[in-house]
Amino acid sequence: MSDLKVQIKNLYKIFGKNPKSMVKHVEGGMSKPDLLKNHGHVIGLNNINLDIPAKGIQVIMGLSGSGKSTLIRHINRLIEPTAGEMIVDGQDVLTMSPDALRDFRRFNASMVFQKFAxxxxxxxxxxxxxxLEIQGIEEKEAMERGQKWLERVGLKGFEEHYPAQLSGGMQQRVGLARALATDADILLMDEAFSALDPLIRTDMQNILLELQEELHKTIIFITHDLDEALRIGDNIAILRDGAMVQTGSAQDIVLNPADEYVTDFIQDINRARVLELNSIMGKKPAKATALKLDKSMVIDVAMQELSNAKAKSATVVDGNKVVGSVTMDSMVQAIARPDGEVKGIDSYR
Amino acid sequence: MAEDSLIDWSKLTWIEPPVMGRQDLRDLKKGIDGSFRDFIRENGEWIENIFEPLKWILIKFEHAMVGMPWPLFLVIVAGLSYLGSRSWKLSLGAVLSFILIGWLDMWEGTMATVAMVSVATFLCIAIGIPIGVWMSRSDRVQGAIVPVLDIMQTIPSFVYLIPVVMLLGIGKAPALIAVMIYAIPPIVRLTNLGIRLVDKETLEAADAFGANKKERLFGVQIPLALPNIFAGVNQTIMMALAMVVIAAMIGAGGLGTPVLRAVNNQYLALGVFNGMAIVAIAIIFDRVSQAYGKRLQKHREGGHGV
Incomplete structure (x- = not known):
């Protein structure tokens, strides 16, 4: 997680007849409704700045209309920006010549689509x-590589089927294999699992995480589903109305939501499955307890461990080092929703 | 009725539509005729030369077909029908139809007509598909070409026969051009439509993988538009066959000539036989090309539509 792979700098996208002239209004802080009302232009992306480290999964999250699909299409320039920079490996994609851009798309960034495409x-x-065909790779080698990826996504034996003969989940596996086969080190996934039903979606998330453990690609993953974001994202960026509201790890976002919008977002998630002992533990115990739990363990697993051991508290360790402690009480406190939400109208009765 | 109406319209002279002066109108028509004649006098020769190869192709092809031993032709018909439709029934029907046509002594006319329709269809495809592709790429081009196609399809054929005959006289080449003017619009329209209907997301995927324009066109757009393009080919064939009799008026020959003779002399049987031969050819061409078009869509089958 050291070097930066993708740097998005001051990126603006405005839709309308004369978007360039609108940048100064947006820079001046004009809101989306005002710009639409007074100038007839729509803000797609508003001053996006995001550093994406190499070899991690960066999730970009937001509700529909928040600009997340527009943003991901700027990374391989399927959409032209109004202003800004998109630096990938030190090169600005947005100033590339058509030939250079085509090569960038062929060799450096591949994409998986919501509706499979x-x-x-x-x-x-x-x-x-x-x-591979478009890369100009010789047929025999391409065939070998294609076959390998098809097996990796679990579709061996379906080579000669047509996409329409496969279920949605299987089609998206083909989409994933197609994107992986190019060996590009950036993988753009635009709501790749959103069209799938929940069980299949979890399945696909597992496949992705499994592959990532070995491949270490830079994955940029768009989703509107917070559970999905928390599950697979090393880093999460939240978009609202084209602007970046908060970026951080899953822990950051759940524990310190930046504003009400994010608070709304996280209020229904299962905190016990997201929060790690690391982010909730108390200070080191005077004397280590018999039960030792790893700091990256999530709360719901830790509670089970405590319950099984019939213990009241446990020591949190990082490898062999003692780093803190948790009790059943502190964990229950951590997974309870913040004040006021408990009596919320949407609590289960 | 006149006494029933409240107003006697005939008294209202101003209600007559305004008409150009008789003299002016005559001058206008004369002017158009004269300038077109002058145009022909000056350019007729090289225009005729342009169409020389067309005539040559058509005549060679027709000779080859008429001169071909009939069993060989039947084998070719059976083979092509089977390749197109993968149906023994259809191939057998086609062979039997042609045997019957020969039995009723219409072999030569039929060969001439099949040659004319084949060459016309081939040329329509060769010209029409690129035009359709061009239209699909630009709304402005589409806006310019659609009205031309509308005119080509609605103007009575006899009207464009006049300038064609004035330019090229009576013969095979003008007949072929007349057939093509009538038959080319569907292939152009459906190529344009088919490419425009290609799923935007599929195209975006091609872009995202770095396809260039050529790879987009031949790898995605045309293959996905093929069912529509093929519907256009089918329509073009049908329209070319519909022109057989009219084309015979300006020297196309083939099955149209006996039909015209039958109309002039009230030979019912001659007219019906030749007419039915045209129908038989039309049905064979239509069924085979439709079956082929359907086979092109094989990949759309399956339990899960997208």
């Missing part, structure tokens, strides 16, 4: 080979 007239294996 497979080529319906090609078989599954031919879909996986699509990027």
């Amino acid at each position: 497979l080529l319906p007239h090609r078989t599954v294996i031919k879909n996986v080979l699509y990027g």
Whole structure:
């Protein structure tokens, strides 16, 4: 997680007849409704700044209309920005020549789409080979690589099927294999699992996490689903009305929501599955207890451990080092919603 | 009725539509005719030369077909029908139809008509698909070409026969051009439509993987537009066949000529036989090309639509 892979700097996207002339209004702080009312232009992205480290999963999250799909399309410039920079590996994608951009798309960044966007007239294996074909890779080698990726996503034996003959989950596996086959080190995933039903979605998340453990790609993952974001994101950025509201790790966002919008977002999540002992533990105990738990353990696992051991408290360790302690009480406190929400109308009765 | 109406319209002279002066109108028509004649006098020769290769292709093809031994032709028909439709029934029906046509002594006319329609269709595809692709890429081009296609499809064929005949006289080449003017609009329209209907997300995926314009066109747009393009080919064939009799008036030959003779002399049987031969060719071409078009969409089958 050391070096930066992608740097987004002062990125603006304004939709309308004359977007360039609107940048100064937006810079001056004009709101989305005002700009629409007075100038007939719509803000897509408003001064986005984001540093994305290499080899991690960066989640960009927001409700529909928040500009997240627009943002991801700026990374490979499927959408032209109104102003700003998009530095990938030290190079500004937004100033690349058409040829350089095409090469960037062929070799450096591949994409997975919400509605799969497979080529319906090609078989599954031919879909996986699509990027390799465009890269100009010789057929035999391409075939080997395509076959390998198809097996990795668990679709061996479906080579000669057409996409329409597969279920949604299987189609998206083809989409994932197609994107991975190009060996690009950036993977753009635009609501890649949103169209799938919950069980299949969890399945796909597992496949992605498993692959990532080995591949260490820079993954930029768009979603509107907070559970998904918390589950797979090393870093999470939250967008609202085209502006960045908060960036941070899952722990940061759950423990310190930046504003009411984020608070609303997180109020229904299962905190016990997100929060790690690390972020809730108390100070080091005077004497280490018998039960030792790793600092990256999430609360719901830790509670089980405590309950099984019939213990009241446990020592939190980082490897062999004692770093803190937790009690059943402190954990219950941590997973309770912040004040006022407990009596909220949407609590289960 | 006149006595029932409250107003006697005939008294209102101003209600007559305004008409150009008789003299002016005659001058206008004369002027147009004269300048077109002058245009032909000056340019007729090289225009005729342009169409020389067209005539050559058509005549060679027709000779080859008429000169072909009939069993060979039947084998080719059976083979092509089967390749197109993968249906033995259809291939057998096509062969039987052609045997019957030969039995009723319409073989030569039929060969000439099939040659004319084949060449016209081939040229329409060769010209029409690129125009359709061009239209699909620009709204302005589409805006300019659509009205031209509208005119080509609605103007009575006899009207454009006049300048074509004035330019090229009576013969195979003008007949072929007349057929093409009538038959080319569907292939152009449906190519344009088919490409415009290609799923935007699929195209975006091609872009995201770095496809260039050529790879987009031949790898995604045309393959996905093929069912529509093929519907256009089918329509073009049908329209070319519909022109057979009219084209015969300016020298196309083939099955249209006996039909015209039958109309002039009230030979019912001659007219019906030749008419039915045209129908038989139309049905064979239509069924085979439709079956082929359907096979192109094989990939759309399956339990999960997208």
